[in-house]
Amino acid sequence: MSTDHTPVEALTDREAAKELLRLAGLIKHHDQLYYARSAPEIEDAAYDALRLRNLAIEARFPSLKRADSPSDRVGAAPADGFAKVRHSRPMLSLGNAFDADDVEEFLARVRRFLGLAETEDIAVIAEPKIDGLSLALRYEDGRLVQAATRGDGAEGEDITANALTLKDIPARIAGAPPVLEVRGEVYMSHSAFARLNERRATADQPLYVNPRNAASGSLRQLDTRITAERELGFFAYSLGEVSAPIAETHSGLLAQLGEWGLPINPLSRVCGSLDELLATYADFLQQRASLDYDIDGVVYKVDRTDWQERLGQVSRAPRWAIAHKFPAEQAETILEQIDIQVGRTGALTPVARLAPVFVGGVTVTNATLHNEDEIARKDVRVGDTVVIQRAGDVIPQVVRAVLEKRPADSQPYAFPHRCPVCDSEAVRPEGEVIRRCTGGLICSAQAVERLKHFVSRNAFDIEGMGTKRIEELWADEIVRSPADIFRLKDRRADLVQRERWGSQSVVNLLAAIEDRRTWPLERFIFALGIRQIGQATAKLLARAYGSLDGLIEAVTAARDSESEAYADLINIDQMGKDVAADLIAFFAEAHNREVVADLAQFLTLEAPEAVQQSPVSGKTVVFTGTLERMTRAEAKARAESLGAKVAGSVSKKTDYVVAGADAGSKAKKAADLGLAILTEDEWLAKIGQEA
Ligand SMILES: [Zn+2]
Known part of the structure; x- marks a missing residue:
């Protein structure tokens, strides 16, 4: 029908x-x-x-x-890849200044061009130069119709659907001119970058090298859901095409963009002289290490818009702006050793051990070498003098070897083909970058890493079960599988005898373990450490199957790829065939089923609560004015029980504004933002409580 x-x-x-x-x-x-x-x-x-x-x-x-x-999304999504977009005005690059003389020369050129006296001060705005990706946002009649990457400056890619998933980018702007093209920088904060790489490490995926690469990879995803979960930020800093002038100064423009709801970098400031510009540069450089995003210099822009227009551009750079670059946070040191770490799934990861060197405000002794191919590509050898680079909180990396300083007897690094811990063969399937130990159960490195994962914060979160203790208990054959952790209570006397354990800490540890006997199913699934099953996927599985038995039964039935169970499994949100294959392989292994059953006898696993289904679940509601049919507290509690979020102020994230009598400024703001405004009765009708 x-x-x-x-x-x-x-x-x-x-x-x-x-x-x-x-x-x-x-x-x-x-x-x-x-x-x-x-x-x-x-x-x-x-x-x-x-x-x-x-x-x-x-x-x-x-x-x-x-x-x-x-x-x-807004606009047409291209069938494959991203559609090309020709920029209405080219996205220029900036000329560079490397020292104070260059900045002085920039100001002198501006004066000469405009015919100003040498004594005349020029107002120049200094903005931190964000190390991200440039983006052009085109609004027509206040509605975002297109977001395009910089590309080659003349032509970029249409990533509108992805841009709309950024909370920093408004889909609508009230009061904008008919055509408004805002340009700015998309970036990933250090904290978001750390979270992303942590999730990727957990799911055994390759890590991103730095926040800029991560931002670029995240923005250019064909699946917008991936972009949405990557926590990208945006700062607006200039204009492309506009149908009407916006402000007489660049600082005025930024203020207006800010009022329209676009994020503006808070550090930007207008300076009146060369000395002030250089002081600002020194200030930003000093703040750099404590910012949560990467900046790689300061951009100076002539503040007066009419002067900007007169100055125009030369070749592909504007005459009215220049980038004053920060010195690179690099240093040279000796690569003393390359260690191979073995992860929980057997992945072999190379780590550079360095002679201590001070770079970017900290002493560095370790750096990442990424993987086998990277070492080969850079031809980095033990004994080499290497260039180390560090940005913000990011793990330092080895940029290159200094060939002039290479010892005469150095040998190319041979990546091991056997596990350094258990000596099993380490293999690298075609098309993969990671080499893995095939030792499985006999590999103590993998077993210890699996136990560490099991007790980690997002899994069973057992306090007092640190790395040292796990290694010790493993070596003494007291804890060999997760279930053994729950058997420790029978070995209290043994534990108290151990060196450096102490009876109080044993009491605390056993209490912490007992406290986990009842635990959420999703955290149990995550704790098993199955390849590619991160927290989000574990949650989906817990929701979909409701119990451990249900999960095992379904996954076992899904071994037959023609079965309905298999179709159901790969249809779970975000679960691809790859992930399903790892899950099926895990439970197909008899030993794994034994370990899980052994563990489950100690536990009561809680199924996730059903998600409340209501017309307002997941929606953000603001109550304003005097409500007549219920108190504010009651309204809030009822909305929340139906799965809605109740906010105190109106923003572009608001879905509904419920206006009582004398609603005032919030209702006005809601109207300006074009939001749905409901009366109290309309709200009650919507949530199924007849007025
Ligand atoms: Zn091994």
């Missing part, structure tokens, strides 16, 4: 899924006509109705929201 006229409230799950599929296709079709060929088939109002219906269904059935949901 056709579902296209069924009210959203009356749809069943199955019908809703079908309807979302139909709407996704239909909206995409109209988008393509509109954006790609400028030949719309339907009125704007009819088009808006399709989008609203899609949103309403998604609100009622959040779990059915599609990966290609039209609510996540």
